[in-house]
Amino acid sequence: MKRRGKGIGCMWYPIGFTVMANPSAATVKVNTDGTATLLTGTVETGQGALTVLGQIAAEALGISTDDVHVVSGDTDTTPMDTGAIASRTTYVTGNAIVRAAEAARELLFEAAAPLLGVKADQLEARDKRIQVLGFPSKSLPISEVALHAETNVGRPAIGSASYNPPTVPMDPETGQGKPFNTYVYATQIAEVEVDDETGEVEILRIVAVHDCGTPINPMLVEGQIQGGISMGVGFALQEEILFKDGVQVNPNLTNYIMPTSLDMPELEVELVDNYDPTGPFGAKGAGEPTAVPTAAAIMNAIYDAVGVRITSLPATAEKVMMAILEKREQEAKSA
């Protein structure tokens, strides 16, 4: 008989890593046509990082994302970046870019201030213009200000900066320290159907609610979470590297089984719109933590459905069936 159950998995996860320094550097150059060039050492692996980093530079400069030309991942030309690892790109590289863009913007403000008859700190960058705070009619196009900065002032609008998340080493006496600068949080709920004659588990639905700070690009965050859940589903029920005499016996997709479209349940993703004051425009990160609570939620749902605790992954039909039989045997003995 098929039995249904629901389970919850919760997690927190640090953004970036610790023990050694974790810096990113960036350079932002405002061009005389009002576009900007962003140099970053990080790489795009499909998660949409360069889109998000371009959005961050655009927001800081008051221009559109389409007007930011991103040059990335070339050690000949781009500033150092620790890498597209540890769920750190939006937070650490993003923070470096905000600071670099702000430095370039400051040069634009200083160039524009005498032209607009105000002090530099009374200016803002918005809608592709440098304008007096609250007075959009008193403004100049960014392109014009960038040209003025280069040809008349003699200080081109180029900013470079780096960011390394502040941490506090562990005190060996007290065990206290601050290993990471920020953390993300999530809860996922799984609904499963377990066949108590065969041990087969079908996942019907997963609801995932994640706090990633302010999502810079909600569509991309959603995509990361959906992908993370599919990895969690594989981790929970299917994926296992098998070794014999130190050699992997299932090194290909014929016998290393990962989720197909038919293995994926209905997914519902919600973002908690939080704001982290230490992140770029309030953002933290997505990446790895999206896969963390999935298997726990599924194992709890299996327990809710058939009353057995599976403590070794993946929870294959054989393992679940054995656990169910063991439970029945124990119940028969104690009855």
Added chain:
Amino acid sequence: MLVKLKVNGELRQADVPPETTLLKMLREDLGLTGAKLGCDVGDCGTCTVIVDGDSLNSCLMLAAKANGREITTIEGLATSADLHPLQKSFEELGALQCGFCGPGMLMSAKNLLDKNPEPSVHEIKDALSGNLCRCTGYTKIIEAIQDAGRELSGAAAGN
């Protein structure tokens, strides 16, 4: 041996050894590298092309067996003026991440929509079950196929 194909509407031919797969001929002899070489044993689906109206793994078909048949590859989807509605929907809805499964996903999706312009979610999952994706969890791919299906059947109805 000489193999003649109609690829994306154009007659192409190449002299290939008999053990050459259709995938190898497309990529190495005809310069069409859109279909990807993934597992080369029919597990991953990234080499999917359409042969005479059926999507299949081109790594599992000998080029000789495709002789005289009509092949559509990912290169045949877009025109010089415009992307195919499926490609547009995939782009707009963020359906791909690393993109390696993309050419195969799109060809399986095109073959489905050619036969069934408004498929259910289950029909889409069934059509994609031979195309593995490690990044997306398939959700946005399914949404993009539904979106393109609506657009294509709307265009067919003259809307």
